[in-house]
Amino acid sequence: RQTGLTGLDYGFVNTASTRSEITYIDGEQGILRYRGYPIEQLAEHSTYLEVAWLLIYGELPTADQLADFDDKVRRHTLLHEDLKRFFSALPHTAHPMSVLSSAVAALSTYYEGSSDPHDPDHVEVTTLRLLAKLPVIAAYAHKKSVGQAFLYPDNSLNFVENFLRLNFGNMAEPYVLEPTLVRALDRLLILHEDHEQNASTSTVRLVGSTGANLYSSISAGIQALSGPLHGGANEAVLQMLARIQDSGEGVAKFVERVKRKEDGVKLMGFGHRVYKNYDPRAKIVKESADAVLESLGVNDPLLDIAKELEQFALQDDYFKERRLYPNVDFYTGVIYKAMGFPTRMFTVLFAIGRLPGWIAHWREMNLDPQTKIGRPQQLYTGAPERRYPGA
Ligand code: CMC
Structure with a gap:
């Protein structure tokens, strides 16, 4: 007989796994707020990186803080040349979500000396690296699927501009940016930045609760997002x-x-x-x-x-x-x-959008003294003890 269990809750419909200060949802009223700010206002007036800062650090950045953050993210866009060769090992038919998740796991191998989840400096640099490199990896997954050469990032461009150029530019001619497209994509990314304890965010928290680093947790979150009932x-x-x-x-x-x-x-x-x-x-x-x-x-x-x-x-x-x-x-x-994105890239765009939320939750979990390793209970419904033949 099992003791101490108070309930069975398939799909965690009634069970809160944590306290959180990041995102508020009222499902009856159709309300969504990041750190208290209504999603409608953020989508209208903010940018992806500003909202990322808000989610991760809790307040809107000052103009100087945002400029500094933007600059730091730009400085981390390059991928190690060896990591670029990782893409050659995968079939061009590979789903970009699988490519994204495996490349993030592979990315961690380049930073084993600076990915300690309990070292604040390591967490800070990992945050910047992930924000800067995930869109580059995503664009390379796209380029690989259409058989085109990878471009180097152009750090004179902002986050969304750089991402569009990496996806749709080519070596032969300059890429002409379309401002409407840039703004529209920025807005869509903002809308996806966080959604409290959804399946992928809960995955990121659960993996992180074991003491695994941020790269491993995000890689797992990407896989969770890929399912058709979630981001897929x-x-x-x-x-x-x-x-x-x-x-x-x-x-x-x-x-x-x-x-x-x-x-x-x-x-x-x-x-x-x-x-x-x-x-x-x-x-x-x-x-x-x-x-x-x-x-x-x-x-x-x-x-x-x-x-x-x-x-x-x-x-x-x-x-x-x-x-x-x-x-x-x-x-x-x-x-x-x-x-112009192929259908198989859609969930990848969701993943880039959701990344700041995943990072914010992982960091909140890591700083919370109440955090324990996530370990759900079960109600055992199998056979009672029985004897192995001949034992
Ligand atoms: N089409 C037809 N019937 C549906 C749908 C749907 N999209 N969604 C729910 N139902 C039915 C379901 O069959 C059940 O019916 P019954 O009471 O007769 O058994 C009832 O509605 C309740 O559904 P549920 O599956 O118990 O609800 P849930 O809260 O467990 O699932 C959901 C939520 C999003 C997984 C589900 O609505 C769904 O599968 N939707 C389609 C997939 C989708 O659009 N997912 C994206 C979610 S939003 C972004 C994200 O999270 O990534």
């Missing part, structure tokens, strides 16, 4: 929309199949564990989708299918009763596609 949903949404378009079955028939739970088919990009009202991030993404596509001169019928699907589902009792609304992943894919 943005890729799955686009595949779903394309299938609806290609099959010609129409939105109504597709929704009927979802409701019958035929082969486990779900309306990807719908539903959320916490939001039982509209996801506030989805609201912002939806509002900007038309404007971004228009400014990029893209007319994508998949956006029309997405809108029709949303309208249809919102009026349907199945979705109303279960309080299922579009989440952040529903419209992002259509925008990423318009920006």
Whole structure:
């Protein structure tokens, strides 16, 4: 008989694993705040790096602090030349999320002398290295998949500009930056920067609670994010929309199949564990989708299918009763596609967005004197003691 267990909670629906000062969500009201600041205001007025600072250090940076932070991140963008060869060992068909996670794990081997989780200087430099190098690794994963040469970062460019150039520039001609694209991507990254104890952040905390370093914890977080019920949903949404378009079955028939739970088919990009009202991030993404596509001169019928699907589902009792609304992943894919990213890069963009949140949580966990190694209980339902034959 097991003693001391007070409950069984599949999926941690009712169990808090920690206290946290970083992000506040009210799922009933559709509220999301980072360190007290509403997501709508941050998306409108801030930048990825400023929000990263806010999440990690707890306050908005002064202009000098932000300039210094930006400068330090820029100075860490280069990858060791040997690490660049790591990409050659992987097939060009490799999913960029697997490449990203393994390259982050590999990155740690270059910094074994400066990745002690209990040394504040090591944590600081690891934070900068990860923020600077993850987008470079991501862009190389993209370049590898399309058979193009890797570019060196250009540190005269800001964070988002550099990332776009590394993805879409080439050796033969100068890359022309499109300001609308830069701002749109910056906003999308801000929207993804944190979301309290979601599956990947909980993974980062759990791995970190064992005393593993930040690289290992982030590498594990990337794997957790890759699943289609989590960050992988943005890729799955686009595949779903394309299938609806290609099959010609129409939105109504597709929704009927979802409701019958035929082969486990779900309306990807719908539903959320916490939001039982509209996801506030989805609201912002939806509002900007038309404007971004228009400014990029893209007319994508998949956006029309997405809108029709949303309208249809919102009026349907199945979705109303279960309080299922579009989440952040529903419209992002259509925008990423318009920006020129291949579908398999969508979750990688989510990972770059989420990185500051993961780092902030790992650091908060590491500084919290209450932290213990994460070790869930179980209710054993297997065989009672029995004798091994002949024993
Ligand atoms: N399509 C159809 N039915 C759904 C959906 C959906 N997208 N989501 C939930 N349901 C149904 C589910 O089948 C269940 O029905 P019933 O009561 O008849 O068994 C009911 O709604 C409750 O769902 P649940 O699975 O118990 O809810 P959960 O809180 O465990 O799961 C979720 C949340 C996000 C995993 C789920 O809604 C889902 O699988 N959505 C699709 C994947 C997706 O878009 N994920 C991205 C989430 S937001 C960004 C992120 O976290 O990365």
